[in-house]
Amino acid sequence: MPYELFYWPEIQGRGEFVRLALEETGAKYVDVARGPGGTEKMMRLMQDGSLKTPSFAPPFLKSGKRIIGQTANILLYLGSRHGLAPKGDAGSLWVHQLQLTIADFLVEIHDTHHPVGANFYYEDQKPESKRRAEDFRESRAPKFLGYFERVLKTSGGPFLTGRKLTYADLSLFQIAEGLRYAFPKTAVAWAKKHPRIADVRTRVAARPRIAKYLASDRRIPFNEMGIFRRYPELDG
Amino acid sequence: MPYELFYWPEIQGRGEFVRLALEETGAKYVDVARGPGGTEKMMRLMQDGSLKTPSFAPPFLKSGKRIIGQTANILLYLGSRHGLAPKGDAGSLWVHQLQLTIADFLVEIHDTHHPVGANFYYEDQKPESKRRAEDFRESRAPKFLGYFERVLKTSGGPFLTGRKLTYADLSLFQIAEGLRYAFPKTAVAWAKKHPRIADVRTRVAARPRIAKYLASDRRIPFNEMGIFRRYPELDG
Numbered sequence: 001m002p003y004e005l006f007y008w009p010e011i012q013g014r015g016e017f018v019r020l021a022l023e024e025t026g027a028k029y030v031d032v033a034r035g036p037g038g039t040e041k042m043m044r045l046m047q048d049g050s051l052k053t054p055s056f057a058p059p060f061l062k063s064g065k066r067i068i069g070q071t072a073n074i075l076l077y078l079g080s081r082h083g084l085a086p087k088g089d090a091g092s093l094w095v096h097q098l099q100l101t102i103a104d105f106l107v108e109i110h111d112t113h114h115p116v117g118a119n120f121y122y123e124d125q126k127p128e129s130k131r132r133a134e135d136f137r138e139s140r141a142p143k144f145l146g147y148f149e150r151v152l153k154t155s156g157g158p159f160l161t162g163r164k165l166t167y168a169d170l171s172l173f174q175i176a177e178g179l180r181y182a183f184p185k186t187a188v189a190w191a192k193k194h195p196r197i198a199d200v201r202t203r204v205a206a207r208p209r210i211a212k213y214l215a216s217d218r219r220i221p222f223n224e225m226g227i228f229r230r231y232p233e234l235d236g
Numbered sequence: 237m238p239y240e241l242f243y244w245p246e247i248q249g250r251g252e253f254v255r256l257a258l259e260e261t262g263a264k265y266v267d268v269a270r271g272p273g274g275t276e277k278m279m280r281l282m283q284d285g286s287l288k289t290p291s292f293a294p295p296f297l298k299s300g301k302r303i304i305g306q307t308a309n310i311l312l313y314l315g316s317r318h319g320l321a322p323k324g325d326a327g328s329l330w331v332h333q334l335q336l337t338i339a340d341f342l343v344e345i346h347d348t349h350h351p352v353g354a355n356f357y358y359e360d361q362k363p364e365s366k367r368r369a370e371d372f373r374e375s376r377a378p379k380f381l382g383y384f385e386r387v388l389k390t391s392g393g394p395f396l397t398g399r400k401l402t403y404a405d406l407s408l409f410q411i412a413e414g415l416r417y418a419f420p421k422t423a424v425a426w427a428k429k430h431p432r433i434a435d436v437r438t439r440v441a442a443r444p445r446i447a448k449y450l451a452s453d454r455r456i457p458f459n460e461m462g463i464f465r466r467y468p469e470l471d472g
Contacts, residue, residue: 056337070336100306117371135353
């Protein structure tokens, strides 16, 4: 039985981190909300009062009878099932720690265009976004990128835990790719300053299954509804 | 050998979620940064280039030779070691999913007083905070609280997974306690509307080891440097 992934059909968003893991392992899955009537199906499932493990928000993954929510948690599950994380407890927790730090980074990336709140339009928080984005470019992003570059150096590379790819590397690829989309000017300097992260991006993009996926119409293009948005005024 | 917890010494912050788990299990631990020279020790350890699993930020936990970071990840580790989570994979992932949703909630609580960024003073983002806090009180907090109330109802209670306390219940207690501190007016209505969450708060506070902890000077009082801050202008 294929996995069923539930996520908003029009954006990469948090669902993309799960998609990349599913694609890399070659697992069969249905991207439910992208099919006919799929969003309604997702909403009904979310609100189903009989569910024992309801999710606060998409993405969530149906695996047989189980429903698992929260991006990093889904990856924890998939990682151990499909060899995208070390087998032992210590290695598994370390990869998960990296994933949670990527999740924190992602929140800050999102907040560059929605500092006052996700319930307000970008157009209604433009001055605040400029202030937040400046702080992001000058302080927060360098701190996160410096951290992952350091981890890649310590691991001996080319991946975050060394020679073997994990789901955290796939997520780091997505972050690098997204930053390049959202901050095209600034990201050039970032890539120069963090060659190991840039190398992860190149290596992941070149993996046969990922390369096929990126070229397919299963990969939703970046757009201005997602987490990574190209607003030139935020790129300094 | 006792655990060593590393976290900022002047606030409850994210470290408190770890402290509550350690206290409930009766585990021996040292709150390193609260001891003499402790903050320097923490900073040195964070910057130590030889560390194989460095943390992006506190809290992190030293357990023997291992160093584990990210609050939810530390709780995943402690939960399975000390019976604060179900033993099976399915139950363990479900509790972790709840914890990650609590972590998301916590970010939004923090952002009520720091929408434009943690690097700016509250005083420099007061109008934005008012806007964000209003949205939080009217939309985001009810959504999160409604979710946890629903989970408590479905589980049959009194705890999030049923009859047995998990680390997620300890964290939900801390959220309820913190909201009561930060939004004393609004929290009265919230407690009425979400009696099951209010009941978790009461039950956790009454657990012998937690009660002792809360009355001790190991519990740092809420204050206006932490995540939960009492700014009356944000309480509607």
